[in-house]
Amino acid sequence: MAHPDSGMGELLLCPPDHYGIEYEINPWMSRARAAEIPVAQAQWKGLFAKLSELGAKVHLIDPQPRLPDMVFTANAGLTVGRRFVPSNFRHQERAGEAPFFAQWMEARGYEVVWLPPNLYFEGEGDALFGGDTLFCGYKFRSDIQSHRAVADIFNCLVISVELVDPRFYHLDTCFCPLPDGGAFWFPKAFDEYGQSAIRQHVGEMIDVPEEEAAHFSCNAVVLDRDIVLPEGAPTLVEKLNARGYRCHPLPMTEFLKAGGACKCLTMFMPQREKTA
């Protein structure tokens, strides 16, 4: 059973109609290494089908031309209950996505609460609940100052952790909380303070080996006992199975070229019903 306060039922996805590698804003992106669009579309459809099959109610937002990364809806913002905090993207290339997501959420009755424009914050990409605690990553994309503002808005404990490996530039690329109070993660993506802070606030942790972390194995969508994650993490899958989870590995190669996978393509609405 999912925690009664966790959301998990409704998800927001964006079809990859305009997806492509058109700029380079993380170490994974290279315009010389284009995504194969038909393959990308098939992989996205596979994700959509899997999430639907697992019982999630999947909403779709219209993709917009010249916003290729809009497909990564995790970075739209963070939703708790009926309140939505839109992202303030660090990179100009993605800033144009914010108004579309905000309008879409507002039209569906969510209260949109903007952060001060000088604070960078990239939504669920850098903000994941583990129980009542909101874990937030900072440095590459989000500013630590935004964490305090988010803590004020949602009245929750925020554990701010510095991301130190540019390959794992968002928290959701290296850390994935589980409904049993534990999490799986790639510890080396954090400095020692971040590792300690996480260990102090999370139950049993599963360390993901580097070669599996490099396949964005931590970029997983957890729906109660079902975990949708990219292919290429046999060790992790085995450990998750042993903990009683059902794993659903999916091919994600074309989105990995942009530095994203299952979780980046998904936003919970809400991620959590309420905070303590």
Place this chain on the structure above:
Amino acid sequence: MVSEMVELRGHIIDSLILPKVLDEILTRGGNFKIDEVKIGQNRIDQSYARVEVSAPTTESLDELILRIRQHGAEIVERKDVQLGAAPADGVFPADFYVTTNQQTFVRVAGKEIEVQEPMMDSAIAVDRKQRSARTVRFYDVRKGDEIVIGHHGVRVVPLQRATSHTDIFQFLNTNVSAERPKLAVIKELSREFERARRDGGKILVVAGPALVHTGAGEHLERIIEHGYVDRLFAGNGLAVYDVETALFGTSLGVSLERGALADHGHENHLRAVNVIREANGIAAAVTKGILTRGIMHACVRHNVDIVLSGSIRDDGPIPGVTTDAIEAQKIMREKIRGVTLVVMLGSMLHSIAVANMLSAAVKIVVVDIDPSAVSKIASQQSFQSIGLVTDVEPFLRELAACLTDQAADGTSG
């Protein structure tokens, strides 16, 4: 060390951000002082810390602040100093800030500047174009100079007593009375001389005429010959009696060997004055072979800077004595640069004048037979002075013995 005040807010305890920022400050060569911490009572309560961050230079502080801002530290704006123009030469604006002898910083246009040559009982002049600040005395100030007024934007960093027993100044920190044994202290002091020399600091001796009268001159000579003195501040008297001793074997007419008044001995110091006046100064007397021994001779031979200041009761004076008191202060201040250890021997007024000019970081040893003279001077440098109540002769004899042994052993402290 320049500093900035920064604030951290949020879940800085649970996230370990506060310890991380403090560790980062230390590992990058900075330092911190926690000004205030408020820790949230409940799980979701945010915490607050105000921390003074300091670093050796403005550049290193800027770099450090840049780093810790990434972790959420925000600079607390502090007030600049208030400046007022000197209304006339030699006059400070009303409400001018009066300095201490401690390390001092002033905030000008949002940045801290260290005040050069900290000296007590002075004012602070700021040159905004040069981004510099220095202590000024009445004689230094010119009409229109910008002088700090009030207390805003001035930060004084009192010298902290070290927690480890690194040197005698740190653990003795008291005056050694006449009834206490001094040998161990003197031995320890000789290591301070060695340490100062090794670290490139200059050693200054301030001496009164009692030094010659008591027959301690030859000990100081030995210390000079072993290279442990860089500068000598004294009055006309010390120089004259030293020359008298060198030429006639008496000090103020008293034979140093026999301890009795020599025949016509009272004339000797005037004849000594006359010899030096005729030779046109001490250095010339040494060069011409007229002066062949004594403290002054040793100073000339070993390139010790001699600063002689006049007084109203001087005979002569001999050439080289600065009789204008203000001029003498200026020269002394000039010659104090680079000095890290000062030994004051049997000269209360001269020593007080010098102590007034010293930064609190300079170490002082005061030796006088008069306990009140010792305590007056030693009290100005609370953690960095040692006073010994004793006759200067046995003190210098013992010190010279320790230093010459040390030099012979090649040992260092």
